[in-house]
Amino acid sequence: MSSFSVTEPTQRSKWIAGALVISYALITMIPLVWILLTGFKSPADAISYPPKVVFDPTLEGYVNLFTTRTRQTQEFLEANPPQNWADEIVRQYDMVIVGPSKFGERFMNSVIIGFGSTFLSIFLGTLAAYAFSRFKVPLKDDLLFFILSTRMMPPVAVAIPIFLMFRNLGLSDTHLGMILLYTGVNISLAVWLLKGFIDEIPREYEEAALIDGYTRFQAFYKVVLPQAATGIASTAIFCLIFAWNEYAFAVLLTSANAQTAPPFIPTIIGIGGLDWPAVAAGATIFLIPVMIFTILMRKHLLRGITFGAVRK
Amino acid sequence: MSDRTIDRVAQATPVRVARKIRGLSDRAIAWIFISPTIFLLLAINIFPLIWTIQLSFTNYKANRIGREVKDVGFRNYERILTDSDTWLNMQATAHFLFWTIFFQVLIGFTLAWLINKKFKGNDLWTTIIVLPMMLSPAVVGNFWKFLYQPQIGLFNYIVSWFTGKDPSSFEMLGSVTLAPWAIVIVDTWMWTPFVMLICLAGLRSIPDYIYEAAEIDRASKLRQFFTITIPMVLPFLMLAVLFRGIENFKMFDLVVQLTGGGPGSVTELTSINLKREAFEKWRTGYASAYAIILFVTVFGLASIYVKALNKVKQR
Numbered sequence: 001m002s003s004f005s006v007t008e009p010t011q012r013s014k015w016i017a018g019a020l021v022i023s024y025a026l027i028t029m030i031p032l033v034w035i036l037l038t039g040f041k042s043p044a045d046a047i048s049y050p051p052k053v054v055f056d057p058t059l060e061g062y063v064n065l066f067t068t069r070t071r072q073t074q075e076f077l078e079a080n081p082p083q084n085w086a087d088e089i090v091r092q093y094d095m096v097i098v099g100p101s102k103f104g105e106r107f108m109n110s111v112i113i114g115f116g117s118t119f120l121s122i123f124l125g126t127l128a129a130y131a132f133s134r135f136k137v138p139l140k141d142d143l144l145f146f147i148l149s150t151r152m153m154p155p156v157a158v159a160i161p162i163f164l165m166f167r168n169l170g171l172s173d174t175h176l177g178m179i180l181l182y183t184g185v186n187i188s189l190a191v192w193l194l195k196g197f198i199d200e201i202p203r204e205y206e207e208a209a210l211i212d213g214y215t216r217f218q219a220f221y222k223v224v225l226p227q228a229a230t231g232i233a234s235t236a237i238f239c240l241i242f243a244w245n246e247y248a249f250a251v252l253l254t255s256a257n258a259q260t261a262p263p264f265i266p267t268i269i270g271i272g273g274l275d276w277p278a279v280a281a282g283a284t285i286f287l288i289p290v291m292i293f294t295i296l297m298r299k300h301l302l303r304g305i306t307f308g309a310v311r312k
Numbered sequence: 313m314s315d316r317t318i319d320r321v322a323q324a325t326p327v328r329v330a331r332k333i334r335g336l337s338d339r340a341i342a343w344i345f346i347s348p349t350i351f352l353l354l355a356i357n358i359f360p361l362i363w364t365i366q367l368s369f370t371n372y373k374a375n376r377i378g379r380e381v382k383d384v385g386f387r388n389y390e391r392i393l394t395d396s397d398t399w400l401n402m403q404a405t406a407h408f409l410f411w412t413i414f415f416q417v418l419i420g421f422t423l424a425w426l427i428n429k430k431f432k433g434n435d436l437w438t439t440i441i442v443l444p445m446m447l448s449p450a451v452v453g454n455f456w457k458f459l460y461q462p463q464i465g466l467f468n469y470i471v472s473w474f475t476g477k478d479p480s481s482f483e484m485l486g487s488v489t490l491a492p493w494a495i496v497i498v499d500t501w502m503w504t505p506f507v508m509l510i511c512l513a514g515l516r517s518i519p520d521y522i523y524e525a526a527e528i529d530r531a532s533k534l535r536q537f538f539t540i541t542i543p544m545v546l547p548f549l550m551l552a553v554l555f556r557g558i559e560n561f562k563m564f565d566l567v568v569q570l571t572g573g574g575p576g577s578v579t580e581l582t583s584i585n586l587k588r589e590a591f592e593k594w595r596t597g598y599a600s601a602y603a604i605i606l607f608v609t610v611f612g613l614a615s616i617y618v619k620a621l622n623k624v625k626q627r
Contacts, residue, residue, distance in 0.1 A: 247450035
């Protein structure tokens with residue numbers, strides 16, 4: 001753009017705008033940076049007044065997050081010298097590590113349920129989206145409204161009949177039940193977003209393939225799928241982030257077996273007293289994958305969060 | 313061959329013949345592709361809704377299996393609508409809705425407007441600003457509880473640093489007057505980027521030539537802002553408000569972690585009350601009626617709003 005354009009903001013207004021936006025960004029990052037820092041503090045540093053920005057970093061929070069510990073007598077501690085660095089950390093409190101905590105298990109549940117439901121949503125969603133995009137299907141025009149209306153019910157309200165249904169089907173507190181539930185919640189979004197992406201692929205490509213003797217199905221997976229790859233990837237990330245972050249269904253419908261990390265992380269605080277570093281450590285591990293995914297798919301972010309209503 | 317012809321040929325061709333010609337017909341493929349999704353939607357969305365409606369007319373309690381279930385007609389609805397606590401929850405929800413939307417629109421639009429000045433590195437900073445919105449509300453809400461601690465919390469420390477008040481003199485989550493604002497602050501922190509992103513899309517959709525024409529007509533910058541920028545962004549802004557409105561009406565995870573509805577019930581939003589009725593007191597029938605009332609409320613308000621939105625779009 002030439003410097004003579006009347007619509008180009010002046011250098012000074014750019015400067016002011018930049019300064020204001022950057023200060024907002026820095027302020028908005030404070031809680032997240034604080035989570036990261038608290039994870040490396042000792043419990044005493046975490047609750048000191050005034051709040052400490054400079055401190056001796058320790059992995060105590062992470063050790064406490066992944067282990068369960070018990071207090072031992074002096075004789076026992078002297079008879080059993082620490083085996084590794086993690087042992088040494090807990091020794092300062094006269095404790096020994098007796099086993100892993102539930103965090104690893106809960107985190108794996110999040111991974112299994114998150115990826116399972118994402119895979120299923122994308123698999124079914126891509127098929128349905130293709131059909132909605134290319135064929136005449138009854139009620140096609142009501143689809144968006146239907147999708148939106150399923151999102152108007154509070155999750156707590158949906159959880160009541162789902163709870164009863166899962167109890168009757170033996171799906172309570174199982175991975176399969178949660179995968180099916182999250183797929184059911186995600187699929188409308190997935191179909192709608194994917195339909196938008198497939199609509200953008202010119203039909204001429206498939207028609208050319210059909211004329212060359214491909215069957216419709218071959219045309220779908222040899223021509224359309226590769227073209228829609230970016231759209232499918234970003235839709236998948238959206239489904240994954242939803243399942244990953246979901247709390248209401250998880251806290252109401254899962255407990256000992258299939259509980260995911262979001263309902264578990266807040267309960268860490270109850271295990272070892274006021275152990276905020278362990279909570280912060282858990283939060284850090286849990287939040288970082290989402291941050292990475294957000295940065296990777298920033299171009300399609302808007303489309304995902306508005307159910308494809310705004311495409312840019 | 314145009315797609316229309318393909319469709320028409322496909323529809324006119326009996327499935328058996330089509331299979332001989334080239335595998336499955338388009339119609340068969342369409343149904344094979346769509347039916348699993350339809351089935352899942354029926355099982356997870358439609359069937360539970362119908363079941364909830366049916367339960368709402370009974371005195372069913374999910375924790376007492378084998379107890380006789382009686383049909384109570386509209387009594388659950390009557391009791392909910394005449395209960396003064398229901399209206400207190402609605403008020404708390406309305407307060408939360410109004411102020412979160414107010415602040416998010418104000419800050420979100422301002423940020424979008426500033427980012428649209430296209431200063432160097434605006435993409436990077438936009439991505440940073442967007443981060444809070446993508447994170448798990450329960451996990452983040454839980455950590456905000458730590459920031460809000462009276463003596464040791466960072467939030468109280470920063471506020472006291474600016475105002476000179478003693479950081480242990482106020483409790484954001486424990487005070488009846490401050491708690492409703494504590495949840496507004498966290499929600500605003502989290503979701504302002506959402507409004508900002510949508511506004512930014514709106515601002516970027518305004519073609520430069522409109523401003524150029526206004527400049528030739530010697531319209532002042534202020535006038536351009538109010539007669540071009542605002543009206544052109546309005547449909548986008550209204551869409552953002554619709555999404556935030558629906559989401560915050562359903563609000564559960566963030567607030568349950570922050571305050572759990574307390575102190576007393578000043579931050580007990582409708583979803584939190586619903587959870588108490590359904591999963592603590594186990595009044596399943598009553599809670600189902602409550603759920604239906606909430607659904608009808610959101611659905612009604614959203615439909616009216618969408619009509620208004622479409623009118624603005626057409627202008």
